[in-house]
Amino acid sequence: MTLTGGTAAASSVLLPISEAAPRLRLHPSALRSRIRRGVIQARRDNAGQFLVEVPANAQPAPEIAVPSPEDDLALEVAVLRRELEAARLALARAEGERDTTTAAVKIEAAKRVIAELRTMLSEARRSWRHVLLT
Numbered sequence: 001m002t003l004t005g006g007t008a009a010a011s012s013v014l015l016p017i018s019e020a021a022p023r024l025r026l027h028p029s030a031l032r033s034r035i036r037r038g039v040i041q042a043r044r045d046n047a048g049q050f051l052v053e054v055p056a057n058a059q060p061a062p063e064i065a066v067p068s069p070e071d072d073l074a075l076e077v078a079v080l081r082r083e084l085e086a087a088r089l090a091l092a093r094a095e096g097e098r099d100t101t102t103a104a105v106k107i108e109a110a111k112r113v114i115a116e117l118r119t120m121l122s123e124a125r126r127s128w129r130h131v132l133l134t
Helices: 017-023 028-037 069-133
Strands: 012-016 042-044 050-055
Touching (some): 012 017, 017 028, 017 050, 028 050
Antiparallel strands (some): 012 050
C-alpha cells in the first residue's frame, strides 16, 4: 500500500512499516522503536497500521546473503571431505612406499641367500672333486 505524502507529493511516499523498513535500511523492529521514541514520524491509517513517510527515490537495501547454519555445516562437511580424501591419498602413497621398501628388503635378502647357496654349492663341488681326484 503506497500513498503519496500530502506535504511533498513528489518527494515522499507513505509506506507501511514492512515496506518502509528496507527502504530506510532498518529492521522493522528498529523502525518501530524509532517511531515510539519520536525519532521518525509516522501516522496511523484507517486500519490502525503505521504509515511512515519515506523518500520516493529510496530503494530497498540489496539483500545480503546471510549464511545459515546449514550453509556452515555444508561448508564444514565439504572441508572435512577434502581432508579425508587427502588423508586417503597420503595413506595410499605410504602403503605404496611401504610395499616398495618391503619388496626391496625381500629382494636383498633373497640375493644374500642365493649368494650363500652358490658359495655352499661351490664348496660342495670342490669337496666332491677332491674326493674323486684323490
